[in-house]
Amino acid sequence: MDLDMFFQGLKENLPDKAIDISESLELLKETINDTMEVIAAKVNEAILVRDLEKMKQYSGLVEQGHDYEVKIEEIIKILDVEELDVKEEVNENVDNKVIPNYDEYTVDNNVEHSLYENFTHIRPFGFKINNSRLIQGTTWQEVLIKTSEILFNKDRTKFFSFESNKNMNGKKNKYFCCKTEGIRKPELVANSIYIETNMSGNAIRNLIIKMLKQYGIKLSDYKVYFRADYSSLNK
Template identity: 40%
Template sequence: MNLDNLFLRIKEEFPKNAIEIKECLMLLSESIDSAMSDIQKASDAAYKDRNFDRIEELTQVARSVNGVQGNIDKYISDLELEDVKEEVEVIKQQEQEQQLENRKLPNYSDYIVDGNIPYGLYEDFTHKCPAAFSILGTKIEARQWKDVLLLTCQVLAKKDTQRFLGFAADPTMQGKKVNYFSKNTEKMRKPVKLDNTDVYIETNMSSNQIRNVIAKILRKYDVKITDYNVFLRADYTALHE
């Protein structure tokens, strides 16, 4: 069975897994975008030095990387669910996490994790609850994933307001079906307006979707993904096994 047929089968029979695979591929594609930007910078430097052999070498690398990204983007499209199905899966995950938060578990301490351990954005955050995140050397408390997203935007918007305002008109900062940033709420599910701006942010997303959007934001601000960390307070993965 080739990958095209495999992803089609997964999408039809296991929509939850299709979303998870798609989210991982989206993060990979975002990382490849970052690599392409670095290749471009290296190529520009080589041009200034008139190092044409280096330019040719980097062009070949860029061509190969672009081909890989093209395949990944195709797989992402293959795994796209219908709007209703995807929203149902996202809402289902959010409801499960909220129910766990509201339940008084007799052994709640079994699911508490060390809140001082930093996790990078390459982690899978399904069924995990945040305690805080760190960016630009500052640690900020956030107990819900939507707050991690909103507060990250708040920090970076203060750093460069015009860059953030530009997200609303930037197609690379939008989802295929839903706008992540917009000045109107027409193509948004659960928008929240960021303080002191006229931009709305989509908050009806899974933890991993939020992770991917944050990765996009960081790249726009030239902040390395590895310079951003999340701190967790609970991990309920065992309850879903």
């Protein structure tokens, strides 16, 4: 079985796993892109000092990195998970006793987490940007909306530009739009622009990473805090 058939089979039979893989690959692609930018800077440094050996080494890394980027993008296209609905991983309706012993799944909400972590089966408590005050958000959708509002107020022109920026939208669907058309589950940001919220925690993580990069904010300056971890319920 070749990769095309394997990933197509996953999409048809295990769509939740196809989504997990696609979102993980999106994060890997962004990380490789960051690495390529660092390598490019190193190439320029080597050129300035005429270090030909380093130039060759870094050029080789650039070529390899590009090959990996292309392959990752090919797999993401094969998976094509945008048309799949994102289902709530865990129903927190305690009154209906969907979650037994809720307290067993709570975690220390004072512990900082980064955007490089896996958010599957995790529920947020809040986030901080640039060591600002804690902004509470009990769902990843709420975290996305509140993050978007902060960035919008920082530079609304840049935020509006996301609508026409291909890198900030899906392959088929819009993630940002001044109208609700083309967005599955739109939420209004700052009474000005709609954003897609039909996303899993990891997909929201990936979108926040892209937004922060557009604003020149270091990913290390964005801290996330968890309130519950339901991973053990999904083993």
